[in-house]
Amino acid sequence: xxxxxxxxxxxxxxxxxxxxxxxxxxxxxxxxxxxxxxxxxxxxxxxxxxxxxxxxxxxxxxxxxxxxxxxxxxxxxxxxxxxxxxxxxxxxxxxxxxxxxxxxxxxxxxxxxxxxxxxxxxxxxxxxxxxxxxxxxxxxxxxxxxxxxxxxxxxxxxxxxxxxxxxxxxxxxxxxxxxxxxxxxxxxxxxxxxxxxxxxxxxxx
Amino acid sequence: xxxxxxxxxxxxxxxxxxxxxxxxxxxxxxxxxxxxxxxxxxxxxxxxxxxxxxxxxxxxxxxxxxxxxxxxxxxxxxxxxxxxxxxxxxxxxxxxxxxxxxxxxxxxxxxxxxxxxxxxxxxxxxxxxxxxxxxxxxxxxxxxxxxxxxxxxxxxxxxxxxxxxxxxxxxxxxxxxxxxxxxxxxxxxxxxxxxxxxxxxxxxxxxxxxxxxxxxxxxxxxxxxxxxxxxxxxxxxxxxxxxxxxxxxxxxxxxxxxxxxxxxxxxxxxxxxxxxxxxxxxxxxxxxxxxxxxxxxxxxxxxxxxxxxxxxxxxxxxxxxxxxxxxxxxxxxxxxxxxxxxxxxxxxxxxxxxxxxxxxxxxxxxxxxxxxxxxxxxxxxxxxxxxxxxxxxxxxxxxxxxxxxxxxxxxxxxxxxxxxxxxxxxxxxxxxxxxxxxxxxxxxxxxxxxxxxxxxxxxxxxxxxxx
Ligand code: SF4
Numbered sequence: 001x002x003x004x005x006x007x008x009x010x011x012x013x014x015x016x017x018x019x020x021x022x023x024x025x026x027x028x029x030x031x032x033x034x035x036x037x038x039x040x041x042x043x044x045x046x047x048x049x050x051x052x053x054x055x056x057x058x059x060x061x062x063x064x065x066x067x068x069x070x071x072x073x074x075x076x077x078x079x080x081x082x083x084x085x086x087x088x089x090x091x092x093x094x095x096x097x098x099x100x101x102x103x104x105x106x107x108x109x110x111x112x113x114x115x116x117x118x119x120x121x122x123x124x125x126x127x128x129x130x131x132x133x134x135x136x137x138x139x140x141x142x143x144x145x146x147x148x149x150x151x152x153x154x155x156x157x158x159x160x161x162x163x164x165x166x167x168x169x170x171x172x173x174x175x176x177x178x179x180x181x182x183x184x185x186x187x188x189x190x191x192x193x194x195x196x197x198x199x200x201x202x203x204x205x
Numbered sequence: 206x207x208x209x210x211x212x213x214x215x216x217x218x219x220x221x222x223x224x225x226x227x228x229x230x231x232x233x234x235x236x237x238x239x240x241x242x243x244x245x246x247x248x249x250x251x252x253x254x255x256x257x258x259x260x261x262x263x264x265x266x267x268x269x270x271x272x273x274x275x276x277x278x279x280x281x282x283x284x285x286x287x288x289x290x291x292x293x294x295x296x297x298x299x300x301x302x303x304x305x306x307x308x309x310x311x312x313x314x315x316x317x318x319x320x321x322x323x324x325x326x327x328x329x330x331x332x333x334x335x336x337x338x339x340x341x342x343x344x345x346x347x348x349x350x351x352x353x354x355x356x357x358x359x360x361x362x363x364x365x366x367x368x369x370x371x372x373x374x375x376x377x378x379x380x381x382x383x384x385x386x387x388x389x390x391x392x393x394x395x396x397x398x399x400x401x402x403x404x405x406x407x408x409x410x411x412x413x414x415x416x417x418x419x420x421x422x423x424x425x426x427x428x429x430x431x432x433x434x435x436x437x438x439x440x441x442x443x444x445x446x447x448x449x450x451x452x453x454x455x456x457x458x459x460x461x462x463x464x465x466x467x468x469x470x471x472x473x474x475x476x477x478x479x480x481x482x483x484x485x486x487x488x489x490x491x492x493x494x495x496x497x498x499x500x501x502x503x504x505x506x507x508x509x510x511x512x513x514x515x516x517x518x519x520x521x522x523x524x525x526x527x528x529x530x531x532x533x534x535x536x537x538x539x540x541x542x543x544x545x546x547x548x549x550x551x552x553x554x555x556x557x558x559x560x561x562x563x564x565x566x567x568x569x570x571x572x573x574x575x576x577x578x579x580x581x582x583x584x585x586x587x588x589x590x591x592x593x594x595x596x597x598x599x600x601x602x603x604x605x606x607x608x609x610x611x612x613x614x615x616x617x618x619x620x621x622x623x624x625x626x627x628x629x630x631x632x633x634x635x636x637x638x639x640x641x642x643x644x645x646x647x648x649x650x651x652x653x654x655x656x657x658x659x660x661x662x663x664x665x666x667x668x669x670x671x672x
Contacts, residue, residue: 015520016520016521016523016524016527017400017520017521017524018399018400018499018501018524020636020638022617022636022638022639022640022641023638023639026618026640027617027618027619027620028283028618028619028620030240030619031283031284031620032284032287033243033244033247033287033288033291034244035244035248035352045639045640051640051644051645052620076520076524077400078399078400078403078433081399081400081433082335082430082636082638083335083617083636084241084333084334084335084349084350084351085240085241085351086241086244086333086351086352086353089351104400104403106433107369107403107404107433107435108335108349108350108351109351111350111351111354112351112353112354115351115353115354116353129520166224166227166367167224168223168224168227168365179353179357179365180252180254180356180357180360180361183229183357183361183363183365184360184361186220186221186229186363187361189220189221190220190229190231190361190362190363193220193231194231194362197217197231200217201217201327201464201467202460202463203325203456203460203461203463203464204233204325204328205261
């Protein structure tokens with residue numbers, strides 16, 4: 001997995017709450033048994049004029065010239081709620097999104113981000129609205145900077161906002177670790193646990 | 206020390222405490238389906254990794270498979286057949302249990318897992334499907350994960366989990382006439398928001414929950430994810446034990462006695478402390494329906510689309526307005542005045558035999574209003590069979606409902622079959638998101654009786670007038 005250390009880029013505000021994974025990628029866009037080829041389907045219901053079509057709408061934020069090359073999303077509460085489909089994260093990643101800043105996340109979506117090298121940042125809603133206002137004035141110039149090592153976001157004004165992330169998840173992202181490999185290093189421990197477990201709960205084997 | 210039910214199950218499954226309250230958790234069962242499981246299995250294969258305990262991994266064909274009578278691998282979903290074939294192949298290669306398209310045990314994952322006794326009290330069960338929380342109704346720690354996490358669980362029999370906080374949601378008092386488990390959960394989400402449970406493991410309890418049968422408890426827990434909870438759980442009681450007795454994968458013989466003894470220790474100790482407690486007066490719950498695009502956009506069936514709260518900010522107002530526009534309603538619209546184009550009874554929320562019995566009772570001798578496309582999709586092949594033995598299929602068909610094979614069907618649209626453009630549908634499913642049931646469809650979530658009543662009326666209807 002790619003390492004995530006720091007990033008600077010164009011940020012697009014999509015501040016409504018409860019943007020669900022069906023909106024991030026409609027089920028009809030998940031066409032193959034694959035993690036690839038999903039970027040085109042990102043926000044398809046809002047991005048294109050017709051279901052399944054590819055003609056761009058004019059009013060959707062990511063279709064606007066000033067938001068070209070967006071790599072950061074600014075969102076409201078409960079972003080990525082709903083269906084567990086990891087396709088939402090794969091689609092964001094393929095589109096080029098590196099960071100999602102929201103006042104709250106769907107739990108499964110949050111974990112899916114970490115597993116795929118996208119940084120989910122939780123900040124207060126007021127802070128995000130503040131960032132959105134600065135960005136909106138001139139999205140291409142007023143970019144956001146993100147530093148995961150030092151856990152801050154820098155606004156165009158130069159003001160920095162620190163955020164929390166669990167140390168383990170931070171390490172996963174910074175080192176681009178494959179988490180299965182990390183866990184497999186604990187195989188002996190798992191086996192040992194399992195032996196005792198199977199004696200205590202024999203009906204579950 | 207006094208512990209919550211969740212805490213007890215967590216502790217019995219922690220292999221190691223990782224940083225900051227995350228734990229390496231032992232996973233007893235993994236369930237997969239052809240929509241997301243196929244990718245997990247294939248990607249595992251591609252990385253040369255093995256499923257460590259294939260006998261404890263189960264897979265069903267529910268999401269993509271057609272629900273028309275006489276179905277095959279071919280589906281109306283574009284490229285759907287590829288998912289079905291890939292899942293079958295990968296399941297065989299991995300040596301896991303597969304409930305294939307025409308297997309008599311086939312059905313929606315969250316319906317068949319309890320039905321077959323795969324989910325059990327005190328066990329951990331995960332599935333790359335957000336409604337896995339349903340299965341907490343049997344006192345299990347069951348939750349939805351992503352495909353990558355499913356690979357992790359398959360390859361290591363563990364997951365790294367951030368420990369959620371504890372919330373108690375107590376439903377006190379008795380439910381009124383016409384009010385079901387579906388109304389309880391819609392009411393909760395409407396009152397406390399679709400993000401109300403974020404970060405919490407929610408234990409449902411109280412008199413009304415104890416009074417619910419297991420199938421209704423599954424409905425209640427099903428929408429814990431719409432409340433944004435990590436998952437939901439209900440302490441296993443005598444009803445849960447009786448429900449599981451004799452089921453295909455339930456413990457047998459001496460193991461059954463041991464299991465039951467353990468299950469009886471699974472409850473929250475009296476002085477255990479919850480991080481948050483919500484108490485709901487069941488007398489204040491009415492048959493409930495959603496009017497918008499979030500499960501929190503609810504109102505009582507005989508009321509109107511509410512005026513936004515004074516403390517809504519600009520963005521929240523925008524969201525509400527967008528939902529009203531999408532659903533073609535406005536503040537003050539009376540729900541029961543909205544005519545409908547579709548009625549859907551099915552999904553992992555409300556497709557069990559008890560749901561079909563309730564709906565059939567109401568439909569008996571009546572006719573679906575003209576112009577309404579009404580569909581009933583049993584949650585599993587055994588539910589379908591049971592319903593046919595009881596003659597429920599005849600009641601549905603005589604009323605004008607389509608009677609289908611089991612599956613997720615039009616709970617979600619994957620480009621195949623759908624309700625029409627901008628059609629208004631009253632549905633027993635769990636998501637009213639934009640275009641969830643077809644491009645631009647307008648979905649109103651409600652209980653099976655509300656859907657049945659509305660199908661007859663040709664508009665959204667109060668079930669109490671029809672029961
Ligand atoms: S019935 Fe609907 S919500 Fe349930 S598992 Fe199937 S698609 Fe998901």
